[in-house]
Amino acid sequence: MTTAIRTGPKPNQEQDVSLRQLDHADTLELPVTGDGPFNFLHTAWKPSHYVTGLEAHTASRSWRTFRVDDLVTGVRMHAENRLVIAEVYTDGDYKPEHRDHLARRLTASYGLDEDLSQFIELATDVPTMRGPLESLSGMRQSCPEDHFEIAVVALLLQHVTVARTTQMTRNLLTHYGQLVRFDGITLRAWFTPAEIAHVSAEIFKEQDRLGYRAKTLPRFAAFFRDYPAEELTAAHDLEQTFQQIKGVGPYTAAIMASHASRDTASFGLDVWNRKILARRLLSADDAAPEAVNHRLNELFPGHAGTAGLYLVEYEYLNAPVAPLLTPGGDVDAWNEALAGVVAEPCNPR
């Protein structure tokens, strides 16, 4: 690995909605060590994912922010065959421990060390997987979010249109997150559980328009503030563990397990992907969740989550929720759209 660790303290930035400029601090070279094919584009960019402002993608590059403890980092990634090269940017005090943390986080978030060959073997024998395999082979589960962050995303997806999910996400990230600029791109960054610990359910409801889920967010913050991620990965029955949090049901728990804990056997069924899978697996317009899950596990024992991922992303491939950016004008327009956030009033009704 090449190293260019920038050390030296930086003054603490005050928490406001101003744009933080991040400087280049490191280059990480992350090998894909897991068996099976690797497809960088479809690993980094998922056509079914809604716009958060936390990441941006062109056909060959991905930008994404990560919170590494209190540090705010921006990462620009591309791949050379089975090597992912990540340029790291930050305005904080970047230490060697941050480098290790980030290398592990990126490797895990994009499944670089995960074995895809078993799933490919199973899928090759299933006719309905033919299209997905041809278009997406080498795609791995991606989850740049940690457990807290992905729980918030899943919470905001519950029982609302994606338009409103996007609105609530924008409110939260504008009010409690960060806006950063690095490598020519402007992105939002997450808030940590500690950073919203002082915010009441009332504020989440009134100011951030979260509706009845406003009560759940403080519970998430409290739960994850003192729950180490390692224990969440090692839990015996992940989905049952997560459902102990009020506001987390089968869907949200499965998202957390399949994404943040990377359990390839879990798959979060919502009404949309339930219909997609019913059509693909049961030749029906819709089906009971139990029937869909049963068939998925029957065909892909141990890899139901991966199979669901391939089928759902394939469905969205020709009409992505958030299309790829083209390097020129799209990126400029993207930056302008996010830069406008700074000037906007905090609480548009």
Added chain:
DNA sequence: CACCAGGTCCCCA
């Protein structure tokens, strides 16, 4: 102005 949205909780047979 009803109705409903990429769930979850709670209550009641």
Added chain:
DNA sequence: TGGGGACATGGT
């Protein structure tokens, strides 16, 4: 254990 309504908000 399982069905059915309520829940906040904003868009048709």
